[in-house]
Amino acid sequence: xxxxxxxxxxxxxxxxxxxxxxxxxxxxxxxxxxxxxxxxxxxxxxxxxxxxxxxxxxxxxxxxxxxxxxxxxxxxxxxxxxxxxxxxxxxxxxxxxxxxxxxxxxxxxxxxxxxxxxxxxxxxxxxxxxxxxxxxxxxxxxxxxxxxxxxxxxxxxxxxxxxxxxxxxxxxxxxxxxxxxxxxxxxxxxxxxxxxxxxxxxxxxxxxxxxxxxxxxxxxxxxxxxxxxxxxxxxxxxxxxxxxxxxxxxxxxxxxxxxxxxxxxxxxxxxxxxxxxxxxxxxxxxxxxxxxxxxxxxxxxxxxxxxxxxxxxxxxxxxxxxxxxxxxxxxxxxxxxxxxxxxxxxxxxx
Amino acid sequence: xxxxxxxxxxxxxxxxxxxxxxxxxxxxxxxxxxxxxxxxxxxxxxxxxxxxxxxxxxxxxxxxxxxxxxxxxxxxxxxxxxxxxxxxxxxxxxxxxxxxxxxxxxxxxxxxxxxxxxxxxxxxxxxxxxxxxxxxxxxxxxxxxxxxxxxxxxxxxxxxxxxxxxxxxxxxxxxxxxxxxxxxxxxxxxxxxxxxxxxxxxxxxxxxxxxxxxxxxxxxxxxxxxxxxxxxxxxxxxxxxx
Numbered sequence: 001x002x003x004x005x006x007x008x009x010x011x012x013x014x015x016x017x018x019x020x021x022x023x024x025x026x027x028x029x030x031x032x033x034x035x036x037x038x039x040x041x042x043x044x045x046x047x048x049x050x051x052x053x054x055x056x057x058x059x060x061x062x063x064x065x066x067x068x069x070x071x072x073x074x075x076x077x078x079x080x081x082x083x084x085x086x087x088x089x090x091x092x093x094x095x096x097x098x099x100x101x102x103x104x105x106x107x108x109x110x111x112x113x114x115x116x117x118x119x120x121x122x123x124x125x126x127x128x129x130x131x132x133x134x135x136x137x138x139x140x141x142x143x144x145x146x147x148x149x150x151x152x153x154x155x156x157x158x159x160x161x162x163x164x165x166x167x168x169x170x171x172x173x174x175x176x177x178x179x180x181x182x183x184x185x186x187x188x189x190x191x192x193x194x195x196x197x198x199x200x201x202x203x204x205x206x207x208x209x210x211x212x213x214x215x216x217x218x219x220x221x222x223x224x225x226x227x228x229x230x231x232x233x234x235x236x237x238x239x240x241x242x243x244x245x246x247x248x249x250x251x252x253x254x255x256x257x258x259x260x261x262x263x264x265x266x267x268x269x270x271x272x273x274x275x276x277x278x279x280x281x282x283x284x285x286x287x288x289x290x291x292x293x294x295x296x297x298x299x300x301x302x303x304x305x306x307x308x309x310x311x312x313x314x315x316x317x318x319x320x321x322x323x324x325x326x327x328x329x330x331x332x333x334x335x336x337x338x339x340x341x342x343x344x345x346x347x348x349x350x
Numbered sequence: 351x352x353x354x355x356x357x358x359x360x361x362x363x364x365x366x367x368x369x370x371x372x373x374x375x376x377x378x379x380x381x382x383x384x385x386x387x388x389x390x391x392x393x394x395x396x397x398x399x400x401x402x403x404x405x406x407x408x409x410x411x412x413x414x415x416x417x418x419x420x421x422x423x424x425x426x427x428x429x430x431x432x433x434x435x436x437x438x439x440x441x442x443x444x445x446x447x448x449x450x451x452x453x454x455x456x457x458x459x460x461x462x463x464x465x466x467x468x469x470x471x472x473x474x475x476x477x478x479x480x481x482x483x484x485x486x487x488x489x490x491x492x493x494x495x496x497x498x499x500x501x502x503x504x505x506x507x508x509x510x511x512x513x514x515x516x517x518x519x520x521x522x523x524x525x526x527x528x529x530x531x532x533x534x535x536x537x538x539x540x541x542x543x544x545x546x547x548x549x550x551x552x553x554x555x556x557x558x559x560x561x562x563x564x565x566x567x568x569x570x571x572x573x574x575x576x577x578x579x580x581x582x583x584x585x586x587x588x589x590x591x592x
Binding site: 023024026050052054055056058059060062063064065066067069070072088089092096198199200201202203206207208209210211212214 | 418426
């Protein structure tokens with residue numbers, strides 16, 4: 001059974017999390033993600049889950065650490081300045097190999113910035129935002145429907161790989177209302193076994209959840225194991241959407257809200273016979289290198305568009321590695337590139 | 351012959367990394383004895399701090415979680431909310447509980463989380479080499495107060511137990527010490543009470559233990575115990591606070 005409702009991206013993420021079996025949420029209010037914490041406060045108790053409004057972002061992420069240590073599907077959410085505060089906790093999650101989901105509804109920065117949409121936390125999300133050699137999985141939906149649906153994937157991959165998963169959207173997607181098809185009889189399957197969780201040591205040796213390794217060599221062993229895991233994730237979990245790549249002279253590369261604007265531009269230009277393609281990364285880490293390496297034609301130009309001054313641009317340049325021209329158009333600090341601005345940039349490349 | 355004393359099951363048979371005369375070993379053992387006596391070894395989940403006791407989980411023989419510096423009560427809050435059937439406690443030093451983690455401490459207490467907190471106050475940062483703690487006494491020389499702590503520059507020793515006792519969510523606060531065998535027994539009784547309170551659903555319970563750090567007090571182990579009795583317990587009066 002399913003029904004269709006009109007809902008914001010923030011609320012869709014919350015509902016998607018609950019349908020994916022999330023039963024613990026701790027968070028702190030910050031704009032533009034307040035619909036998410038509000039939805040969780042209302043809905044989680046209805047399904048037997050636990051909601052805590054934490055006294056600080058630090059407390060919220062460390063509550064998620066505790067919840068993950070006892071095996072709950074746990075999540076927190078915030079927006080850019082709050083996510084900066086959570087970085088310590090995310091590093092500890094990575095080091096202790098605990099699964100959890102962190103949602104960042106990005107706003108303008110740096111500093112307190114503003115509450116307008118931005119994509120300027122890409123580096124923070126895809127390069128270990130906290131200390132140490134680690135990665136979080138980073139998923140970037142581009143619609144209200146996808147924001148809901150991607151939560152199942154986020155929790156499943158977090159559990160499977162024992163890794164923090166970040167869902168990265170911008171304030172526009174968080175605030176925007178769109179129709180959402182939701183199933184009214186959610187049947188989440190949590191199949192991952194968690195023999196490492198803390199339950200009290202009845203009938204087994206004590207379990208310890210930790211990221212601290214004092215003896216020389218032990219921490220290096222953990223790091224090597226993490227690197228092996230990251231390599232496997234890079235091989236198996238790249239996800240993207242692509243369109244019209246075969247004949248494209250210019251390929252627009254964009255994620256989230258910018259991918260929607262890119263699609264509108266592509267539709268108009270293709271109507272006039274221009275050969276424009278699209279790559280929309282859905283996983284930002286692992287970055288979908290595979291779609292680029294299979295599409296390195298000598299006459300193709302890539303145009304990366306972002307609500308930042310060129311962060312994903314670096315990943316595109318790394319994979320293209322000088323074999324095709326890579327151009328960029330971006331605005332940040334609350335400025336959203338318009339279709340007309342992008343159109344002008346594309347036309348200058350044709 | 352009846353056996354009246356033995357190695358606690360909840361304490362691993364392992365040499366600790368603590369300095370000679372340190373109080374952590376005694377406090378670890380008291381907790382292990384209490385856990386055994388209450389029959390809760392298979393139900394306990396401990397949250398260890400950052401500081402000298404960071405690897406407490408290597409000494410206790412039950413489930414343990416690490417927490418980032420100061421965040422033990424946030425971690426413990428989630429653990430207890432999700433698994434109320436377990437007995438959850440934090441073990442934290444003065445820097446962890448009363449400096450970097452003050453926010454987590456006050457708000458977990460104010461929410462009245464049904465948790466047990468063992469707070470080791472040795473008036474110093476031990477792990478990092480003897481710097482000033484929030485509980486360092488006026489006049490006490492440390493690596494960061496080389497001329498002694500001055501109220502006008504460094505503020506006063508923080509009495510966080512008395513502060514917490516003001517909160518409606520806090521049900522039991524007692525300050526004890528380790529300076530003599532009698533005091534050690536009083537500490538054990540207080541720890542047991544704090545665990546029993548959780549089992550009985552009474553609520554947030556904290557035991558502050560004045561504990562010796564001979565290394566960074568620049569004293570012999572015996573002098574350190576006497577200093578607790580003669581000096582430290584004057585600033586931090588012993589007994590039940592709430």
